[in-house]
Amino acid sequence: MSEFLPADDRLILALDVPNALAGLDLVEKLGDSVSFYKIGLGMLTGGGLALANELKQEMGKRIFLDMKFFDIGATVEKAVRGIAQYDLDFLTVHGDPYVVKAAKEGAAGKDLKILAVTILTSLDRADLDGALIREGAIADLVTERAGRAFAAGADGVIASPREAEMIRALPEAEGKLIVTPGVRPAGAALGDQKRVETPASALQAGADHLVVGRPIWQAEDPRAAAQAILHEIAGI
Numbered sequence: 001m002s003e004f005l006p007a008d009d010r011l012i013l014a015l016d017v018p019n020a021l022a023g024l025d026l027v028e029k030l031g032d033s034v035s036f037y038k039i040g041l042g043m044l045t046g047g048g049l050a051l052a053n054e055l056k057q058e059m060g061k062r063i064f065l066d067m068k069f070f071d072i073g074a075t076v077e078k079a080v081r082g083i084a085q086y087d088l089d090f091l092t093v094h095g096d097p098y099v100v101k102a103a104k105e106g107a108a109g110k111d112l113k114i115l116a117v118t119i120l121t122s123l124d125r126a127d128l129d130g131a132l133i134r135e136g137a138i139a140d141l142v143t144e145r146a147g148r149a150f151a152a153g154a155d156g157v158i159a160s161p162r163e164a165e166m167i168r169a170l171p172e173a174e175g176k177l178i179v180t181p182g183v184r185p186a187g188a189a190l191g192d193q194k195r196v197e198t199p200a201s202a203l204q205a206g207a208d209h210l211v212v213g214r215p216i217w218q219a220e221d222p223r224a225a226a227q228a229i230l231h232e233i234a235g236i
Helices: 020-033 041-046 048-057 073-084 097-106 125-130 138-151 161-168 199-204 222-233
Strands: 011-014 036-040 062-069 090-094 113-117 156-158 177-180 209-212
Touching: 011 222, 020 036, 020 041, 020 048, 020 222, 036 041, 036 048, 041 048, 041 062, 048 062, 062 073, 073 090, 073 097, 090 097, 097 113, 097 138, 113 138, 113 177, 125 138, 138 156, 138 161, 161 177, 161 199, 199 209, 199 222, 209 222
Parallel strands: 011 036, 011 209, 036 062, 062 090, 090 113, 113 156, 156 177, 177 209
Antiparallel strands: none
16 A cells, blocks of 8 residues: 555645535545645535635635636626635636736735636637637647736636646746646546646646546545545655
């Protein structure tokens, strides 16, 4: 049996389960193997905000609220100001500069980090064409959007592991966070992700945090699956 490793904040577990009860059950199974959790839109109507508050305030976990806010500036600012009262750790908004600026204004005075979404990791060039997004390689578009988001005040960006190295090389990226979904351990099913890498390669490319969901919570033994990733990234 492999040596037990304590939680590593670089690993963020995506709680993409139906409701808060299922989320709490999974957190209990994972125990001290995971210290950082992502709660997204899929659980919003299933008690997601209440769960985020309970995990943060009562269990001492770090929380990434993945809301991907995208609206007019005034609305984004008000929404972020409301979320900031929960004293959570990360919040996502779309990476358009005016959205990022509004979000930073809403988070003023709080420790909440605003992370800008560049291009969703489930999308490829054909998807962008269908959405009338201008031509260009995805890696180039992601890097350009990341630079603009940083310039607008973003604390970090969400990007696939395949773009992390290019983003890390940007002068604007100094001191900023790169959080990478689309991370799959070797041999894991890709699901709806199209731009993926392994946990180790994502960190080596410049990522600060890895978001992993189904490869852990769909595993027969979620704690063992989390431990396997912890062993893979140990020492990196």
